[in-house]
Amino acid sequence: MRTEAEKAYTAGIVDGEGSIFIRFRLRERGRHGISHEFTTSISIANTNKDMLHWLQRIWNLDTKLLFRKGNEKNKDVWTLRVENKHAIRLMLNEILPYLIIKRKNAELLLDFINHREERLNVSSKLPVGQRFCGADNYELIAVEQMRGLNARGLKRWGHDKKEKDKP
Secondary structure, eight states, X not given: OOOHHHHHHHHHHHHHHEEEEEEEEEEEOGGGOEEEEEEEEEEEEESOHHHHHHHHHHTTOOOOEEEEOOOSSSOOEEEEEEOOXXXXXXXXXXXXXXXXXXXXXXXXXXHHHHHHHHHHHHHXXXXXXXXXXXXXXHHHHHHHHHHHXXXXXXXXXXXXXXXXXXX
């Protein structure tokens, strides 16, 4: 069981160093046509490997740290990526009250995971020929909304970069 301080500290790390994603891609499946693949994740990158190990321990995460070698201008960076939907749901539900910057991202990801699971659960009960394939409108809209929330600079606030340069 995590303490409220651990939940709040984790929320601060996610707010400051984390990214919350919904990725979408079309994938050719040979004679089976095209499949719609979604990947959901929380990524936290930092130069402090011990902090990421602390997160793994506190949240009981069975994930490996990814490593990127630094150069003369940048330090080495480790990334903790959580892709297990159960782990994502557990973490986000517990830190949501403490999130400030990434709150909308977290709420959108939780809604997306719940929607997708419910949809796939209903589909799996249908005969094979009637099962859902592909993405529905909600899922595609959620991907675009997350892209907007994750955009940097003026794009995040609904402005084109060129708008900044206009008199």
